[in-house]
Amino acid sequence: MVHIHVTGASGSGTTSLGHMLAERLVIAHLDTDDFFWLLTDPPFTTPREADERIRLLLAEAGRHDGWVLSGSALKWGGQIEPLYDLIVFLKIEPELRMARIRAREIARYGDRIGAGGDMEVKSGQFLEWAATYDTAGPERRSLAAHEQWLETQTAPVLRLDSSRDIDDLVAEVLLHPAIAAGAIRRR
Template structure:
């Protein structure tokens, strides 16, 4: 049986959202991203966190509308009540230099080079974000780091598919779609 409720996670810049969108296009499943519920809508974005009960309620509501969904991003530290709903967790691991290159390009596309340059209105926040993203692989100074992800994955009751390296989106989609769960292996929410 194919997993119907999949959580895709990894470090920022590892491609979780890209894979989620591609899988949703391929399967017709609903795609949700944790950033959309974690952050309140602000301008500029990503400055005010939504309260945890509200995040969980938004996701539970979305999950209740369909039996096929893909949840991308990270929910370490706040999303454990959702774990029983996962049929499969996909963990993406990408070399740190490539992740940071992707993040730089994404932020320039989002905000423009001038806003991020020294003296620009978003420069300080941009540098803080890149420092946070780089710290994922090198230590435990930030709560969302590789060590915390590995410990969280080890506690999961569902199967975990690890995809390492700079693989193509098509290869990642193929690998996820190839997963078959044994009877009784999928968890029901």
Template structure:
């Protein structure tokens, strides 16, 4: 039996990484987080991007042949990866849910570094503003409009899920889709 090759995507803080961990564990396959290949390891983090060709090669090298879950977005640089995918899962969540998750996650990860006066405060505010822009018409970054246009052009199954639901429920919905 061929193992699933699942790509999870959506706005920041829709639960893509959380679902990725849960789904990979449930299916017994590797989890490949796109951000691990997009950004160079730096301190402070998320400040230096890898070159697009390097990102693509790095992700491809991390994808085992026996199946995987790939979590994150590769819009604008990694579209060639879609050839490897058997199912796309697109997560959405209301802006207020996403922004509350973002604030909680960033505080847990970075603590005082993102508070006023911290070395990551300005970057944190800029990231929050970028994440908030996802649903805004005309937003230039990763956006709902760009995702929808990309999804409409795919020639493979797309499962749309509400990222505000419990991870266990989302895992069950993906597993059910894989059985169809």
């Protein structure tokens, strides 16, 4: 079975593509946010300890023959990296990415992120953080950090423009030799 990591900036479509790939390949879909963040309300406010994140991720990955991991495990996911058969790196123009994030925030949280809402400040901080992905340095989740990390990986890297139709992206991943040949997990 295959193990695919779909990564990129917030708003680049990693979760959407990861979900569709898992569905097409009939394998598990795992998302880094489910391991990185504790369940809170409002959400995405309290990260788990790094050791606990990787312990949970490795345990869940070990329960499945094949999986797609979407999101970013930069700086904490090193123990799962040797399992990747393919890394899909999504890139998209910053303006389109930010429009997607804003639309997603409104769809998820509605009035909670509006003026006076309980998530107004946190959402604003998230949007500011996300807007700097392409220009920030490698000390945080950024294009620079992803590029540095990609240089260290042994799995093949497939770079895709995620402004394209998602069905086209799925088809391109499925045609990659590591997937089309039914890649066997490296040991």
